[in-house]
Amino acid sequence: MMSDRKIKLQIKDMTKKYDNGDGVEHINLDVYEGEIVTFLGPSGCGKSTILRTIGGFLDVTSGDITIDGKSIVALPPEKRPTAMVFQSYNLWPHMTIYENLAFGLKLRKVPKKTIDEDIKKMLALVSMSGSEKKYPGQLSGGQQQRIAIARSLLLKPSLLLLDEPFSALDAKIRQQMREELKKIQSDLGITVIFVTHDQEEAMALSHCIVVMNKGKFDQIGTPAEIYDNPQTLHVASFIGEMNFIKQANGTIAVRPEDIVVEKGAGKGDLDATVRTIMLMGHYVSLTVQHGDDVVKCFIDRDISGQLKENDAVSLKIGKHTTFPNT
Ligand SMILES: Nc1ncnc2c1ncn2[C@@H]1O[C@H](COP(=O)(O)OP(=O)(O)OP(=O)(O)O)[C@@H](O)[C@H]1O
Numbered sequence: 001m002m003s004d005r006k007i008k009l010q011i012k013d014m015t016k017k018y019d020n021g022d023g024v025e026h027i028n029l030d031v032y033e034g035e036i037v038t039f040l041g042p043s044g045c046g047k048s049t050i051l052r053t054i055g056g057f058l059d060v061t062s063g064d065i066t067i068d069g070k071s072i073v074a075l076p077p078e079k080r081p082t083a084m085v086f087q088s089y090n091l092w093p094h095m096t097i098y099e100n101l102a103f104g105l106k107l108r109k110v111p112k113k114t115i116d117e118d119i120k121k122m123l124a125l126v127s128m129s130g131s132e133k134k135y136p137g138q139l140s141g142g143q144q145q146r147i148a149i150a151r152s153l154l155l156k157p158s159l160l161l162l163d164e165p166f167s168a169l170d171a172k173i174r175q176q177m178r179e180e181l182k183k184i185q186s187d188l189g190i191t192v193i194f195v196t197h198d199q200e201e202a203m204a205l206s207h208c209i210v211v212m213n214k215g216k217f218d219q220i221g222t223p224a225e226i227y228d229n230p231q232t233l234h235v236a237s238f239i240g241e242m243n244f245i246k247q248a249n250g251t252i253a254v255r256p257e258d259i260v261v262e263k264g265a266g267k268g269d270l271d272a273t274v275r276t277i278m279l280m281g282h283y284v285s286l287t288v289q290h291g292d293d294v295v296k297c298f299i300d301r302d303i304s305g306q307l308k309e310n311d312a313v314s315l316k317i318g319k320h321t322t323f324p325n326t
């Protein structure tokens, strides 16, 4: 990796235990300036817990967190160079969009003229120009979320913390918001920590993904590293589609696009029988039976055209990972 990258955030052997014993343990992480880093994992694995300790909404039990080399664990949220956007928009419903956006700046005694200019620029950035006089209730969910992000960006945080900010939005707006966030992030060059349990969202947005499981980090890597070289069975099963084929000497994890299917038995690594053929658009999703395992393969339409249910086929296993049998 480039040696001139600057570390923005460092989490050092951090543990946060709730009274009931739940929480996260011995967390270590370096986040580089100008990156989007995503915490990805199933519900309850500790994503929000870590984010809240960074933002100052939870105290750490032990360990340290630094931003630009300075410890922040003793500081209250408003003294930290961070801004956090929660899952629910928490705009103030009785204030206009302008008032919502200006609030934090007024507290910081920013001159009115600067506030007006900054708000105008920021609304343009999130494609919400002209909404100053509206109330949150007059905006859609996606629009409110853009305002919430604008409000946090106006405080010029050194680190932006986003806890599942798009989870209440429908699929199409979610994708749009993803693209917008990516653009804003690169325009402003800010560092972002993003939390999601949606693996597609994580793949699309991140420079670096931290895959979490039960309060621990399973793997840290670029989207390509995580997708191509999953280091644990959990990562392999959580990211993208994956087949697990049990063999005597281990379990083969292979993606549907990495299997080549040929009509007739005895021509590949494994023999199987066609179960279902589904046209997905430009490709075909085929499931085949191999012993007790059902294996999914993505194949071209010209090959699927030669096949019907119960046909014998051969599978050539391309790129794959073998995990020990448990
Ligand atoms: N205030 C609390 N008191 C006690 N336990 C808590 C508290 N908040 C969270 N937990 C527990 O800590 C663990 C991690 O919770 P956390 O909210 O960080 O998970 P998460 O990964 O953000 O999940 P989700 O995707 O559902 O938001 C869970 O087992 C949860 O039950």
Ligand SMILES: [Mg+2]
Binding pocket: 047, 048, 049
């Ligand atoms: Mg959470």
